[in-house]
Amino acid sequence: MRCKHYFASIIVSLSLSFLFINNLYAKGIADPAEGWNHLWYELMVDIIIIGVIFAVLTLYLLLRYRRKQPDEEGQGPELSPLAALGWALIPTFIFLADDIFLGAKNFELWNKYRNIPENAYAINLESAMWSWEFNYPEGIKATNELRVPAGEPIMLKMTSRDVVHNLFIPEYKVKWEIRPGTMDTIWFYPKKTGEYVMTCVEFCGVLHSSMHGKVIVMQKDEFSKWIETEKNKIK
């Protein structure tokens, strides 16, 4: 019974800390990529701790209980019903506590991905075998090169002309499937200028691995200049 109280208290305190952390992040624009990095770090610590405990225990048991005489037999304990139940429930609660903790943390991150900032700059994306076509609200078209201003949340409204594709931008820890007949949205938050890879991660035929392009993040004023020149070209 004491165990149960112990684990109940762990779960309660984890949920409370989750609520607390959640409030901290609630204000301003929450960058999913930053949230991802943060949670990934925690996740790795979590996994490595479990992994090391299990690995050391396994190694110890394998080395400690080697057979010494040829006729030796194992002397594993015969568990009483209560002990058997305990040995099932205690690990269950430990795994369960970790699961609930990670699930709650994930929920927080997932919200960052799904809550698109209202002021996001929206660009249409139409994918096709094997290229990406971008349509800016200003009427500009671009293929395989997505120019965006730094410091502004960018939203992509995506659909496909043919098969299922999947846009992946490793730098921004974002990807989403693009399918014909639906319009799905994702967003990301470029901060540093530079060029970053975007690439297709849903198998889409013979040139699937060649279906890639660049996200080009520009200074805001440079970006406005580029928009102006491109607009003039259209006229």
Added chain:
Amino acid sequence: MSATAFSLKEWIFTTDHKRVGVLYLIGSLAAFLLAGIMAMLMRAELTTVGPTVTTNPNAYNVWLYFHGAAMILGYQIPALTGFFANYYVPLMIGAKDVAFPRVNALSVWLYWMGIVLALLTFVIPDPPDIMWTGYPPYSSEFSPGNTSFYTFVVLLIGFSSIAGGINFITTIIKMRAPGITWNNLNIFIWSILAAFTLQIIFVPVLGVAVTLLSFDKYLGTNFFKAAAGGSSLIYENLFWFYSHPAVYVILLPAVGIIYEIVATFTRNRIFNYKMVVYGGFWGTVLLSGVVWAHHIYVSGMPNWIVILQVFTSLLISVPVGLLMVGLLGTLYKGAIEFRTPMLYASGFLFLFLIGGLTGIPNAMSGIYQQIHGTYWITGHFHYVMALSVTSAIIGGVYYIFPKLTGKMYKESLGKLSFILFIIGVNVTFFPWFIMGINGMPRRYYDYQQFPQFEGLQQLSTAGAVIIALSMLVVLIAWLHGLIAGEKSSDNPWGSKSLEWTHTVSPPPPGNFSEIPKLTADWSPYNYGRKQEEGKKIDEEL
């Protein structure tokens, strides 16, 4: 059996579960070999950025399609639910054969038809290139490859599996020898019961999904065509509704084999038997139907499903964790002997630990944004399925070798094969996690946009060469044992399980001279107790 000369006719028309099992084994090892050759070709291709062994990406895509389909449908499911189930189930429960021996023969030949059909991939002018997942509308509209091949291979092997499922579930429920109860059944039998329960529930869903692909492509229907009101997302849901449980169809029997090996070579009782059976195996079965969405978090679905399935997917760690606790508990106070099968079982413990832990991020929809479709995913499922399960299959064949052939393999060759295997697999597949987390997508013929991964790709290819060497040593060890191995006793491992204690090696048709009668306190893991005379059954076999 050993006295009679080889007769092809006898093998073709056999209904003996052991021979049917061997037919499965031959087919699955052939599929494994071919899938392995495809893997080596792909690894060679990936050693440099740009074209390496072929300039035709389609060739690579066909290799990859074949590798995935053959590994899962041709090698692992048939090796576990075909060979091991057939060979072990009647022997372990003290039955003369399975419940429906002719249905059993039908199962294995349906499977072989599937294998032959799959082999035609290399003959026909338009081989399928749709990956083992076969997503529409590529597969149902755009692919130049022959999608019906995929459909029919899946259907044949699916029918084979359902027939096998009905057969084995009936056998296990109805044909246990007197004295074998639900409380002293071998763990492997439980794992087979769980695996076939999953197959019977979920295979029909896959069958429907892949049939609709061909309907769309060849009969003009519009199930997956968005422009005509269909939805490709439905296929993704149906496919993973089967294909996540399929992971457990493969994993659970593999864990079952590892339990048998560990019990025998520690000469120890199973730690917390009921926890392993009900918490571990049946807990997994219970959860397996509500976790498919974690394969398609980035495909678009209502948020409540995402949130629900994040938790259910994470919860898988509970039954799987209990299976690990049971294995480690069985080591505790054991008398461990490191023969080749036990080495593979020890390898399993570590490979499965890595595979299991790297699966946790995959359950988390937010984290999944980065890792979906990358080498992280392929790294994870190769550790779980390819590596852990292959440890169980190869270790399991070494373990059963003296029973199967009546001869003993050479221990030094067995140990060498294990050492090469454990080095090779880690050198090959651990770099995948590093590449994956940094963005390397799977299913890429070329990676000119990610040249920074060339070094790790080369390391991985070098590891693959070591794996190939280890498989060569496995083959040599088995062939050498088969041809020139020393005669083995009926129970060389000193196991207490029925297939070792109550019949000769190899067992004759009908298995036992008479059906074993077991007392209530009999257990296949009855180690560490005082041997009471009279409870030991007739040994005159």
